[in-house]
Amino acid sequence: MAKTNLDEINRNIYDIKNKDEYDFKIKKGLTPEIIEEIAKQKNDPDWMKEFRLKALEVYNKLELPTWGPDLSELDMSEIATYVRPKTKLNSSWEDVPEDIKDTFDKLGIPEAEKTSLAGVGAQYDSEVVYHSMKEDLIKQGVIYTDMETAVREYPELVKEHFMKCVPVHDHKFVALHGAVWSGGSFVYVPKGVKVDIPLQSYFRLNSPESGQFEHTLIIVDEGASLHFIEGCSAPKYNKVNLHAGCVELYVKDNAYLRYSTIENWSKNMLNLNTKKAIVGKNAKMDWVSGSFGSKISMLYPMSILNGEGAKSEYTGISFAGGGQNLDNGFKVVHNSTNTSSVVNAKSISKNGGKCTYRSLVRINENAKNSKSSVSCESLMLDDISVSDTIPVNDIRTDEVEFSHEAKIGKISDKTIFYLMSRGLSEEDAKAMIVRGFAHPIAKELPVEYAVEMNNLINLELEGAIG
Amino acid sequence: MEKISLNETPVRTSKNFNINNIKLENIKIPEEISEFKNMTITGDTSKINIEKDTSKIHLVYGLSEEFTNQVNKKANQKLKISIDSKQNKEFQIDFKFDNENQVLLDNIEIVANESTKSTVIIKYISSNEIEAFHNGIIRVKAKQNSEINIILVNLMNTKSNNFIAIENTFEANSKINYYIIDFGGKNSITNYYSNLVGENSDNSLNTIYLGKENQVFDLNYIGELRGKKSNIDIEVQGALKDTAKKHFKGTIDFKKGCKKATGNENEACMLLSDTAKSIALPMLLCSEEEVEGNHSSSAGKIGEKELFYIMSRGFELKEAMKLMVKAKFNKILENIKNEELKNKIIDEIDLRLD
Numbered sequence: 001m002a003k004t005n006l007d008e009i010n011r012n013i014y015d016i017k018n019k020d021e022y023d024f025k026i027k028k029g030l031t032p033e034i035i036e037e038i039a040k041q042k043n044d045p046d047w048m049k050e051f052r053l054k055a056l057e058v059y060n061k062l063e064l065p066t067w068g069p070d071l072s073e074l075d076m077s078e079i080a081t082y083v084r085p086k087t088k089l090n091s092s093w094e095d096v097p098e099d100i101k102d103t104f105d106k107l108g109i110p111e112a113e114k115t116s117l118a119g120v121g122a123q124y125d126s127e128v129v130y131h132s133m134k135e136d137l138i139k140q141g142v143i144y145t146d147m148e149t150a151v152r153e154y155p156e157l158v159k160e161h162f163m164k165c166v167p168v169h170d171h172k173f174v175a176l177h178g179a180v181w182s183g184g185s186f187v188y189v190p191k192g193v194k195v196d197i198p199l200q201s202y203f204r205l206n207s208p209e210s211g212q213f214e215h216t217l218i219i220v221d222e223g224a225s226l227h228f229i230e231g232c233s234a235p236k237y238n239k240v241n242l243h244a245g246c247v248e249l250y251v252k253d254n255a256y257l258r259y260s261t262i263e264n265w266s267k268n269m270l271n272l273n274t275k276k277a278i279v280g281k282n283a284k285m286d287w288v289s290g291s292f293g294s295k296i297s298m299l300y301p302m303s304i305l306n307g308e309g310a311k312s313e314y315t316g317i318s319f320a321g322g323g324q325n326l327d328n329g330f331k332v333v334h335n336s337t338n339t340s341s342v343v344n345a346k347s348i349s350k351n352g353g354k355c356t357y358r359s360l361v362r363i364n365e366n367a368k369n370s371k372s373s374v375s376c377e378s379l380m381l382d383d384i385s386v387s388d389t390i391p392v393n394d395i396r397t398d399e400v401e402f403s404h405e406a407k408i409g410k411i412s413d414k415t416i417f418y419l420m421s422r423g424l425s426e427e428d429a430k431a432m433i434v435r436g437f438a439h440p441i442a443k444e445l446p447v448e449y450a451v452e453m454n455n456l457i458n459l460e461l462e463g464a465i466g
Numbered sequence: 467m468e469k470i471s472l473n474e475t476p477v478r479t480s481k482n483f484n485i486n487n488i489k490l491e492n493i494k495i496p497e498e499i500s501e502f503k504n505m506t507i508t509g510d511t512s513k514i515n516i517e518k519d520t521s522k523i524h525l526v527y528g529l530s531e532e533f534t535n536q537v538n539k540k541a542n543q544k545l546k547i548s549i550d551s552k553q554n555k556e557f558q559i560d561f562k563f564d565n566e567n568q569v570l571l572d573n574i575e576i577v578a579n580e581s582t583k584s585t586v587i588i589k590y591i592s593s594n595e596i597e598a599f600h601n602g603i604i605r606v607k608a609k610q611n612s613e614i615n616i617i618l619v620n621l622m623n624t625k626s627n628n629f630i631a632i633e634n635t636f637e638a639n640s641k642i643n644y645y646i647i648d649f650g651g652k653n654s655i656t657n658y659y660s661n662l663v664g665e666n667s668d669n670s671l672n673t674i675y676l677g678k679e680n681q682v683f684d685l686n687y688i689g690e691l692r693g694k695k696s697n698i699d700i701e702v703q704g705a706l707k708d709t710a711k712k713h714f715k716g717t718i719d720f721k722k723g724c725k726k727a728t729g730n731e732n733e734a735c736m737l738l739s740d741t742a743k744s745i746a747l748p749m750l751l752c753s754e755e756e757v758e759g760n761h762s763s764s765a766g767k768i769g770e771k772e773l774f775y776i777m778s779r780g781f782e783l784k785e786a787m788k789l790m791v792k793a794k795f796n797k798i799l800e801n802i803k804n805e806e807l808k809n810k811i812i813d814e815i816d817l818r819l820d
Contacts, residue, residue, distance in 0.1 A: 067478035067486070360483055365740070383722070383755035391763075392483045393746040398737035398767040408720075408752045408759040 055178030150186030184214035281307030320353030509557030622650030636667035677710030
């Protein structure tokens with residue numbers, strides 16, 4: 001039977017490079033002077049400047065991870081950590097400079113805003129250049145703004161929550177984030193308010209040899225609900241770019257939050273992102289994650305189920321092609337009674353790409369009557385790729401139901417044979433199987449993103465199997 | 467006494483997960499090794515050649531360099547066993563720790579020659595009052611078309627320390643069936659490595675462990691599939707009571723070239739108290755397309771419905787629990803054909819669950 005031979009993703013839209021024009025670009029490297037300059041450029045309040053400097057101290061003390069992908073090519077002395085685009089924050093797309101607006105137009109953001117989103121934030125390099133939300137949500141007290149505005153206008157809320165869910169000591173790249181963070185979104189949904197239509201933030205990194213360190217802080221108050229979508233992309237350059245964002249989510253008692261991500265960074269990007277949610281009593285946190293881009297990705301969203309009856313569900317897919325090492329997964333800690341978690345992770349490796357599923361399920365002593373079910377599935381499309389599954393299951397009490405299952409393999413010859421006996425060509429049969437494999441993830445995404453994901457898969461499969 | 471770090475996994479994960487290795491404190495590693503006299507070999511040893519000298523040990527993994535070197539330099543029991551029997555001959559090697567024999571460093575090398583069949587029982591047992599130290603290495607080489615069953619039984623007391631490293635190599639069409647009964651040791655640390663180089667080679671590894679008091683089990687099982695159509699099946703069933711703790715690290719590694727290889731791993735832990743702890747890391751590593759790998763892992767208490775049913779038949783709770791544990795273990799125990807040994811193991815389960 002002929003081999004499956006898939007081409008690399010067609011990244012025409014994502015690879016549009018604008019000129020590296022900016023209002024201000026900090027010099028490369030990471031010193032206290034550079035941090036102070038960032039704080040000055042961003043008009044930080046004193047507490048934030050101090051926070052940044054302390055985070056730098058922690059960064060200098062912590063070591064690189066002794067596990068996972070090799071990060072030795074990352075040289076912070078070659079990365080500019082702050083690039084301010086040549087525009088201010090705008091609330092109308094008309095006010096956004098033409099070349100930047102054109103990029104977001106091609107990515108379909110303004111169009112999606114008109115048809116299917118309740119609010120949009122768009123970040124270009126280190127600053128948010130556009131932010132807007134529907135009037136009726138403003139009237140209900142929903143806050144959706146860039147982080148800098150939140151620091152100025154809601155200092156108490158920010159101080160209470162900023163880097164408390166993800167403390168700077170968590171790991172080296174969180175400490176780096178604490179020192180140089182810029183941009184990102186702040187969302188507050190008041191008690192009982194249901195935001196029916198999703199909000200979306202899109203992060204675009206255009207500047208070469210730079211990093212993006214946006215901070216997303218979302219508080220969904222008691223009984224409220226929200227669907228938040230995060231998209232990210234960048235054009236490809238020869239030298240590495242770095243993304244070390246941080247997402248902190250607070251899902252209060254009886255609240256619901258769905259956090260969906262379609263990540264399509266360029267293949268020179270090191271994506272060392274950190275995402276964590278604290279989930280309250282009877283609250284639910286859903287993660288939906290599609291990971292397609294990046295040269296190296298180390299991303300393990302985490303739910304901490306602190307409230308009785310808290311729930312978490314993770315649905316994720318990684319798609320690694322040649323030169324990509326996607327080390328993704330999920331972590332969940334059960335800290336209270338009657339909590340539950342469900343994990344459904346899939347990965348596809350092709351053309352020498354490497355996918356790793358790495359995870360932790362910890363059910364602590366006080367989490368009686370908790371349940372956790374984990375399923376991961378890996379598909380190998382050729383014999384030069386790699387797929388690893390490295391899950392840790394840490395069960396510290398007896399009154400639990402815990403199960404984990406994983407499988408790894410290629411497209412079944414029998415299934416191809418069956419589909420071909422029904423009249424499909426071999427190419428169509430294989431393409432159908434790959435789409436079917438990804439379907440459980442696609443069906444969790446809003447329709448237009450599911451279409452985008454299917455398009456990404458189709459682009460890879462079109463005329464490439466034979 | 468300084469901490470010792472042992473049993474490193476083949477691939478590391480976050481050190482915050484506390485599973486990449488095991489760090490032990492207060493382990494007194496004996497320097498002066500006296501003779502170990504309490505070793506007996508029984509059973510049918512016709513066409514079995516046993517020598518008291520072994521080749522130098524080079525382990526791919528092992529517990530640590532220091533532990534391997536200790537056996538290399540100071541072993542007080544060495545056995546080189548060469549099997550030529552075409553019929554399945556069974557023989558048993560017993561090591562008994564007592565006041566005069568408290569430290570055992572054993573180096574066992576077994577060669578199952580071409581087209582042979584055999585069963586080897588290796589049993590470690592200790593009297594109750596002593597704090598014994600065992601550091602052993604067992605290497606098995608299965609030559610073409612051979613089949614060997616190894617039944618490794620650890621019935622040491624819960625004050626002693628048990629360290630063991632196992633390494634198996636496989637030629638084409640060979641088969642090793644390993645049964646590990648792991649009940650003893652304050653710390654029972656096992657490193658198990660199979661290198662399935664031979665085409666169509668097959669390894670079945672079946673373990674039952676039973677922990678009580680503050681026993682710690684660290685099981686690091688690694689199967690590397692290299693040969694075409696090679697296969698490994700790992701089945702681990704365990705039960706933990708009191709504050710016993712278990713780390714299970716199981717790796718099935720499909721190496722490039724092992725086309726049509728298969729690997730399955732199932733680990734299940736019964737938690738018999740709310741202070742027992744089970745950590746599992748069932749890894750699948752894959753660099754080959756045409757393979758099939760599955761793993762599953764589960765943990766939880768004994769089903770209340772089942773317990774209720776057994777108790778409704780007149781059993782006390784403790785007896786009902788013992789019955790459930792034995793029922794789970796039976797899947798593995800039923801493969802042990804030696805009735806005397808099987809009964810001894812069942813008695814031990816009853817005793818240790820009392």
